[in-house]
Amino acid sequence: DDEVHVRQKVAVVDPVEVADFDRELRALMQESLDSRKLEMRNRPTINMMLPMNLFEGPTKEHHGRGIEGESGDETTDEGTGEAKEVRVKVLVKRGNKQQTKQMYIPHDCSLVQGTKQKEAAELEE
Amino acid sequence: EETGDDEVFDYGKGDFAEHACKYCGITNPACVARCNVPSCRKWFCNSRGNTSGSHIVNHLVRAKHKEVCLHKDSPLGETILECYNCGCRNVFLLGFISAKTESVVVLLCREPCLGSNALKDMNWDLSQWCPLIDDRCFLQWLLKVPSEQEQLRARQISAQQINKIEELWKANPDASLEDLEKPGVDEEPQPVVLKYEDAYQYQNVFAPLIKLEADYDKMMKESQSKDNITVRWDIGLNKKRIAYFVFPKEDNELRLVPGDELRLRYPGDASHPSWQSVGHVIKLTSQEEVALELRVSQGVSVDVNHGFSVDFVWKSTSFDRMQGAMKTFALDETSVSGYIYHHLLGHEVDMQIVRNTLPRRFGAPGLPELNASQVFAVKSVLQKPISLIQGPPGTGKTVTSAAIVYHMAKQGQGQVLVCAPSNVAVDQLAEKISATGLKVVRICAKSREAVSSPVEHLTLHYQVRHLDTSEKSELHKLQQLKDEQGELSSSDEKKYKALKRATEREISQSADVICCTCVGAGDPRLANFRFRQVLIDESTQATEPECLIPLVLGVKQVVLVGDHCQLGPVIMCKKAARAGLAQSLFERLVLLGVKPIRLQVQYRMHPALSEFPSNSFYEGTLQNGVTINERQSPGIDFPWPVPNRPMFFYVQMGQEEISSSGTSYLNRTEAANVEKIVTTFLKSGVVPSQIGVITPYEGQRAYIVNYMSRNGALRQQLYKEIEVASVDSFQGREKDYIILSCVRSNEHQGIGFLNDPRRLNVALTRARYGIVILGNPKEHECLVEGPLNNLKQSMVQFQKPKKIYN
Ligand SMILES: [Zn+2]
Ligand SMILES: [Zn+2]
Ligand SMILES: [Zn+2]
Structure with missing residues (x-):
């Protein structure tokens, strides 16, 4: 109940600072890439099979949070300008064990384009 | 020797999150990540604040650190971000890919895993690799960006400050942002300003001024030792020994007040051993005599009257409480409402109206009829989250304040806190408020419990002693024993203290209104109380940090009463006064454009x-x-x-x-x-x-x-x-x-x-x-x-x- 409207001055970002920061960021990226290329002469073995237990239970329900929407509905809510979200499973390794965690990512994220295409195909069936 | 709770109480030290962004203080677990470099382990948030990159990215770039761990309460739980395939933890190389047919994503490093041919044949879609750091910010759906509200209330750190503190951390990883601001020994302190970026800047300005004043006060009081004092002995009603003596005054503004602590010493002579005891001033007689109630009477030779020495025992309590209040103001976002937070710092905030049903009559039972300007004051105050009432001499501000408190208490928003810098003013208000029929508890400093007060029946210590119910008889028995013997066995003392504390809490909680001095609002006995509505009388005689003490207990509606055309707070240290410590919060709010409501008759x-x-x-x-x-x-x-x-x-x-x-x-x-x-x-x-x-x-x-x-x-x-x-x-x-x-x-x-x-x-x-x-x-x-x-x-x-x- 503590809503407050602060009239804020627009934060002025110093262009010199931006340029300096970008330079350092790029340098760090490049250095990271270069060091990996040197380190990893040999390609690592790929161990990225999707674990079978992932497919148990409901996997592909789309979830429009805040709005009761049809799955695959891509419109955004004009009122809030908020894009709807898609629920995904994030696969992580804890030691050698695989684990999945749920997360919501925006509908328009390039990551979920693939899944959406697949879904569209399913709908056509 | 009995020590108050004060000495073990750490002011302003609540449960402030360890995972607060080291730059801006934001603590939302979904928004912060920990730098995973073992020598660093600092937390940062994903907001950009006033810089081009988000705080976490800023830190990683400036410190050249590359590993990050998410918070245990974030959606992914405590997770070190690493490549699913090879375990690489360099966040500048990581990005997400998704499975071709399932809603599954993993983190994968750009080099070498993403380029691996073996992957192409698998179920992964490599065409869309989504880097973890995009546009100088972590992916917002992985690490949330704090809300605008949260960002506004956070410390407003600049790029320059970030660069400076990162430099400082290289030499001293525990350095704080405050260390950047510390003035040198001989430097003039930073002066107060009208508007503050955030509560951290506020603290950076006021903390050194309070420190200066405290140091000066200590130096002055501790230099007040007087020898060759002649003492007259007496025994108080509570059977404690009282020493009467004249404590010569000098013209250095030092005024003894009841509650002050003095040490009385006797060097010893042929027939008397040396002796000393600390006591509290309980009154100053019209003959300019000091009455000192001794804590311990053992060993005192009452047949000796001459040759005593007196020293002032300086206490840092009030200054500690001011520092604590400023810290709480900055670190605890529930300390004051958002509106009040921004308003006090001088930010431009949209007007807010407090939606309360107004009473039909603005006067209160037991008080004189209000005049037009008083009614206007009561009415406007009840509808605003912050108001100033200016009471010129003799215009009835105590009555007006009491009427306001009466109506606030009747709104059922919990207990109302009523403060003033001086004990005299608090007593006057407590008396008037009590006359309206509200249940008032007046909390006095422990050191003032023996000081007589016109509202003694309202004081907490009196009520504890006189609350006559059967459950309390145990406490009464112990109290009696303590009074008679002077002290209790350690197990009885423990029991006595626990019972007393429980009774104090019970009485305080059942009150409609709590009255105490501004400094008294920092009493450990109020540590777990919350007050949404606070009225401060004589607020123009308090320094800002003093005024803050009663406010940081959760205030949503504050009324400052005073008169900026009369004398302000007394500041002893010239340096602190020059820097503006003598300007009250009331005055600054007036300068910021808040129009005081003036009582006119x-x-x-x-x-x-x-x-x-x-x-x-x-x-x-x-x-x-x-x-x-x-x-x-x-x-x-x-x-x-x-x-x-x-x-x-x-x-x-x-x-x-x-x-x-x-x-x-x-x-x-x-x-x-x-x-x-x-x-x-x-x-x-x-x-x-x-x-x-x-x-x-x-x-x-x-x-x-x-x-x-x-x-x-x-x-x-x-x-x-x-x-x-x-x-x-x-x-x-x-x-x-x-x-x-x-x-x-x-x-x-x-x-x-x-x-x-x-x-x-x-x-x-x-x-x-x-x-x-x-x-x-x-x-x-x-x-x-x-x-x-x-x-x-x-x-x-x-x-x-x-x-x-x-
Ligand atoms: Zn770090
Ligand atoms: Zn931050
Ligand atoms: Zn990898």
């Missing part, structure tokens, strides 16, 4: 006395609630030069001189004339308690007291009963007749101490029936001279004081 002064202050300080808006008739004292025959104008300026040509102590001024001629005027009043039928003599210097005060009792034409006792004190100690009070002895005046400064318009205002508004001013105002006309039985010409016409407020 004064009930104290004869209309002729209110005219000059009204015109000079209140734009002529003061109206008189008393008539000339009500301020004429029948039977008093005093030679006022103009009938119906009970005031005059009595010209003194006597020379000022430096008093014997060398630090103070005195004017013998003027003192002699004070005696003459006092005698004339007494002869005309005025009684001593009606008269007050105001003088700015301790030297003159001591001289007048002494002179009157030696040379007074009437009985000595009459003169002893007349109060002679400084303007400051008369603030907030009144006398029927006031004699003002100005002492100094020189060509350049006019009338010395009255040059401060606020002091002049206070001095001129203490009298109800009449005022006489003695001084040497070279530049003024229309003054009176001559013997008292043949005064010529009258009318005070001071120069208009320089206006310092709009």
